[in-house]
Amino acid sequence: MPPRPAAPPKAPGPSKALAPLRQTGQLFALALRVVRDTFRRPFQFREFVEQFWFIASVTILPAALVSIPFGAVIALQVGSLTQQLGAQSFTGGASVLAVIQQASPLIVALLIAGAGGSAICADLGSRKIREELDAMTVMGVSPVQRLVVPRVLAAMFVSILLNGMVSVVGTLGGYFFNVILQHGTPGAYLQSFSALAQLPDLYISELKALIFGFIAGIVAAYRGLNPRGGPKGVGDAVNQSVVITFILLFFVNMVMTGIYLQIVPPKGG
Template sequence: MTTPSHTVPGTGALRETGKLFALAGAVLSGIFKRPFQFRELVEQFWFIASVTILPTALVSIPFGAVIALQVGSLTQQLGAQSFTGAASVLAVIQQASPLIVALLISGAGGSAICADIGSRKIREEIDAMTVMGVSPIQRLIVPRVLACMGVAVLLNGLVSVVGVAGGYFFNVIMQDGTPGAYLASFSALAQLPDLYISELKALIFGFIAGVVAAHRGLNPRGGPKGVGDAVNQSVVIAFLLLFFVNLVLTAIYLQVVPPKGS
């Protein structure tokens, strides 16, 4: 009489996590291998940029305005209106800008990447490439991940500029803020490492969004419905990882880089 086999609870999640880290390592090593798919990289870069640039610009305006209005209201209550510019601008550059870019890339570009790779997987194109000796990671995934990283870095600069300009406009126009005080407090407390950490976050977030989308696309369950489920899962998993990694990077940055003037 045979005893039924039992699976240890949680092993499925651990197995998927291991696959995700293995894929991330393979992508990192594949960046330096040849031949490099430059044409595919350019095509994916243009596609991801085209589907994310307009939503990113439109989202950054109200996001910067909300931060400026909220910070301006708090500083008025505390009698520290002169610090409105520094607080709102640093919040946009360090936190809001890379997260906005990463979330939109994951939601727009990442979902398209997951759907494309997932459809190739269920049509057995990925298996056919492997049989012919072509690495799917080198041919398909590395260019898409690099495109996500490049677009994230460039769009991060756009969101920073648009968010800061929107915050300045709403603070000065709607809250009767002083333009000189807004700019003076920003220049007095902001420093170049604030921009560096913002771009570094965008680079890492773009990598995470691309790898998660590719991972779920390579592992769909079932047919077309499984691909749709994989797309939804890739967005949710990417969101969770992005917020966790943002917390870790922010904590490390605040410990390593002292505030200006301290």
């Protein structure tokens, strides 16, 4: 019996080293598609309202509770340093600027990614493994326009609103702890705040919140649309979405802060 011919060698698959680059490209492609589909009709207004209410309901109370110790820690640390340097009159301005520019948008974004983003990823991932998304595509319905766009927009709008609330609560918390625990002067605290703060500080804070909400929604949607395996894969996708979002948020925050400080001069400068 003649020997079997040897099987032809398999074509080499794509290098695993290129997988992160490929996934990054797919993430950017999804972001561009979400921006495009946002202006397509019909807009899923009811889905947007439902997702907006859900994300707000699971993040508003934790945001308010977390902002108080954040504002207190910043005020106490800054107050301690200014006392050592003999510049207690600048405590209020430095504390408020740190809360508004840095702490507030990051707190909101981390809560959006941890609570809202994980829920978005789990919902889309469960739909994917049940083949609901494939059925929608067969019926001519775009899953991105129908499901992803309302969720991403909801995360963005909730981020903007929560950022304002966290800024106010964090500022009040810092004022209370500085005046009560460190025996600061209320008038000097408010005067330094009005002397150093300016409207562009609030604008950059809201812009950060908007972009951070977009990033959290896009990353959660991407991982939810591309789970690996069954339910375990969905759980892994949720964990990955939160970790990836955290890394991107801190990197984007560094870039935006550097650009802002270069473009907008400090008040009085």
